[in-house]
Structures are given as C-alpha cells and as structure tokens.
Amino acid sequence: MSSAIERTFHGQELTIEKATPLCAHACSRHLGDRQACVDARRFRLYSECARDRFWRGDFPGSRQMLRRAMTIAPVDRKARAYYVASFISPHWVRPLRRLRAALRARKSPPRHVPGGKRGTITMHGG
Numbered sequence: 717m718s719s720a721i722e723r724t725f726h727g728q729e730l731t732i733e734k735a736t737p738l739c740a741h742a743c744s745r746h747l748g749d750r751q752a753c754v755d756a757r758r759f760r761l762y763s764e765c766a767r768d769r770f771w772r773g774d775f776p777g778s779r780q781m782l783r784r785a786m787t788i789a790p791v792d793r794k795a796r797a798y799y800v801a802s803f804i805s806p807h808w809v810r811p812l813r814r815l816r817a818a819l820r821a822r823k824s825p826p827r828h829v830p831g832g833k834r835g836t837i838t839m840h841g842g
C-alpha cells in the first residue's frame with residue numbers, strides 16, 4: 717500500500733518544477749539563487765520519500781530516492797545513514813520502527829512561539 721508521500725510525489729515534483737521561475741524572487745531563504753532553492757526543495761522531497769519507503773520496508777525504493785537526493789547533497793549525513801541502513805536485513809526494521817515510534821511519542825507537539833519570526837515566507841515549509 718502506498719503512503720500519502722508516494723501518492724503525492726509526482727504532484728510535488730511538478731509543483732517544484734512549475735514554481736522554479738518564482739524561486740529566486742519569492743523564497744526568503746534563497747533570494748536570488750533559483751538553483752539552490754530548487755535543489756533544496758527537491759532534496760527535501762526525495763529525502764522524505766526515501767525515509768517513508770525505508771520505514772515501510774521498501775529498501776530498494778528507498779535507495780533509489782536516496783541516490784537522487786545524494787546527487788544534490790552528496791555529503792548529507794542523514795541521507796548517507798539511511799542509505800547504509802537500507803542494506804540491513806528487513807528483519808531489523810520492525811524493532812527499529814517500534815523504537816522510533818516510542819521516541820516520537822515522547823516528543824511534545826510543536827507549539828506557537830509568541831514573538832516568533834513573522835512575515836517571513838519560505839517555500840520549504842520549515
């Protein structure tokens with residue numbers, strides 16, 4: 717069964733492509749650098765898809781996305797860690813998934829920070 721990320725992947729890729737002309741002007745993080753903006757957005761999309769596939773046990777699919785992500789950011793530690801981990805036995809994913817869920821449950825939900833940064837637009841959602 718495909719996840720929400722898988723179902724929207726091609727739409728998100730198309731959105732990135734269509735928004736490319738706006739990147740150099742509309743993104744506060746990469747003002748004036750369209751290619752850096754596009755690369756950052758694609759890297760995020762490929763990485764999220766790779767992690768999603770990894771945790772669903774689709775290691776070959778995860779590696780495929782990680783290779784795409786690492787063509788953009790070859791030294792990204794998280795991407796490299798997932799790539800190496802994708803060669804472990806699928807047998808180990810279930811306990812790792814339980815550990816990950818437990819660690820996530822301990823984190824508190826994000827809260828609004830009064831006086832936080834306002835009026836800043838980023839095209840990366842983060």
Ligand SMILES: [Zn+2]
Nearest residue numbers: 743745746753
């Ligand atoms: Zn940007």
